[in-house]
Amino acid sequence: xxxxxxELNLSDFIEGxxxxxxxxxxxTHKNICNSCSKKLESMxxxxxxxxxxxxxxxxxxxxxxxxxxxxxxDNYNIKNSWRFLxxxxxxxxxxxxxxxxxxxxxxxxxxxxxxxxxxxxxVKIADFKTPESVRLNNNSHFANELQSLKDPILKDSLxxxxxxxxxxxxxxxxxxxxxVNSRK
Amino acid sequence: xxxxxxxxxxxIAKFQDGNVGAYTELVERYKERLFNFIYRFLYDVDKAEDIxxxxxxxxxxxxxxxxxxxxxxxxLYTIAGNLAKTELRKLKRRKTYxxxxxxxxxxxxxxxxxxxxxxxxxxxxxxEKKIQYALNQLPKDFKTIIILRDIQELSYEDISKIxxxxxxxxxxxINRGRLKLQKLLTNKGERII
Numbered sequence: 001x002x003x004x005x006x007e008l009n010l011s012d013f014i015e016g017x018x019x020x021x022x023x024x025x026x027x028t029h030k031n032i033c034n035s036c037s038k039k040l041e042s043m044x045x046x047x048x049x050x051x052x053x054x055x056x057x058x059x060x061x062x063x064x065x066x067x068x069x070x071x072x073x074d075n076y077n078i079k080n081s082w083r084f085l086x087x088x089x090x091x092x093x094x095x096x097x098x099x100x101x102x103x104x105x106x107x108x109x110x111x112x113x114x115x116x117x118x119x120x121x122x123v124k125i126a127d128f129k130t131p132e133s134v135r136l137n138n139n140s141h142f143a144n145e146l147q148s149l150k151d152p153i154l155k156d157s158l159x160x161x162x163x164x165x166x167x168x169x170x171x172x173x174x175x176x177x178x179x180v181n182s183r184k
Numbered sequence: 185x186x187x188x189x190x191x192x193x194x195x196i197a198k199f200q201d202g203n204v205g206a207y208t209e210l211v212e213r214y215k216e217r218l219f220n221f222i223y224r225f226l227y228d229v230d231k232a233e234d235i236x237x238x239x240x241x242x243x244x245x246x247x248x249x250x251x252x253x254x255x256x257x258x259x260l261y262t263i264a265g266n267l268a269k270t271e272l273r274k275l276k277r278r279k280t281y282x283x284x285x286x287x288x289x290x291x292x293x294x295x296x297x298x299x300x301x302x303x304x305x306x307x308x309x310x311x312e313k314k315i316q317y318a319l320n321q322l323p324k325d326f327k328t329i330i331i332l333r334d335i336q337e338l339s340y341e342d343i344s345k346i347x348x349x350x351x352x353x354x355x356x357x358i359n360r361g362r363l364k365l366q367k368l369l370t371n372k373g374e375r376i377i
Contacts, residue, residue, distance in 0.1 A: 011359035043362055050334040053312050058219045066237055070244055
């Protein structure tokens with residue numbers, strides 16, 4: 001055994017944990033090495049001094065203060081037990097509970113909001129009317145009415161009105177409306 | 185209630201069933217040992233008292249966390265050790281220790297020698313202060329193990345469970361810790377104690 005190994009085995013030797021062979025080698029080295037022998041002696045003194053260190057007494061009011069703190073803790077728990085009901089039993093802390101609740105509210109709100117945005121109104125392109133098409137529609141409606149009239153005088157006067165309107169429409173580059181004579 | 189009537193494990197089981205008297209008994213059994221462990225670790229009486237109170241409050245509020253697979257004493261020492269380590273981190277940020285600080289507690293608290301007598305010679309007090317000063321300079325993992333083994337005189341097995349490392353690691357840390365202490369107590373080749 002060399003000095004390094006001796007140092008490694010110091011505590012095991014003191015605690016009586018060395019095997020017989022190692023114990024013999026340890027003692028042999030101690031007898032031949034003055035420095036290691038002193039190291040062992042010094043460590044034994046250190047351990048002995050540590051075991052003789054005085055004990056510090058707990059302050060006399062310690063138990064009373066502890067019970068006071070515990071009774072305050074019990075009172076606090078009773079006072080606040082209604083706030084989170086049995087959530088504490090589930091292992092949730094108040095902050096976690098609030099955060100959990102807020103995140104659920106946010107998720108529900110965003111689902112409702114985005115579902116409304118995605119709705120496209122049910123409108124066909126054909127339903128869109130330009131002012132010209134509206135006018136044309138009105139003229140064709142007028143022509144249909146004209147066809148259904150039986151009185152020739154009234155029909156002629158209406159034809160004149162219609163032709164005046166068509167002239168106005170031509171000025172605006174709109175297609176003329178043909179009036180079909182039912183007499184033919 | 186007789187101190188030896190029930191084991192620690194029986195008392196904690198009673199406390200888990202709602203017997204507050206069992207809790208008081210456990211506090212009485214452990215307060216001195218834990219206080220000394222925490223005090224040697226922090227070297228601050230006020231902080232040690234606070235940490236001891238926190239330890240027993242944790243025992244009160246987390247009584248159902250204890251399972252009978254572990255020894256009650258090791259479980260309680262683990263709680264105290266963890267709280268003390270957290271406190272030490274806070275303290276180290278604020279102050280550094282010096283030998284001149286070491287006399288404060290003698291005036292304020294009754295300190296008994298292991299044989300129970302209050303009388304102790306001045307030389308022994310000086311040696312003790314030097315050891316404490318050296319202990320404060322040890323890394324916290326070594327310090328915990330040295331206090332548990334050489335001051336509290338716990339077994340390797342219990343220490344291994346408290347600090348949650350294998351017994352082999354405990355043994356090697358004890359040896360290295362003692363060698364470090366020896367080195368700290370040796371001033372320029374001349375032994376202080």
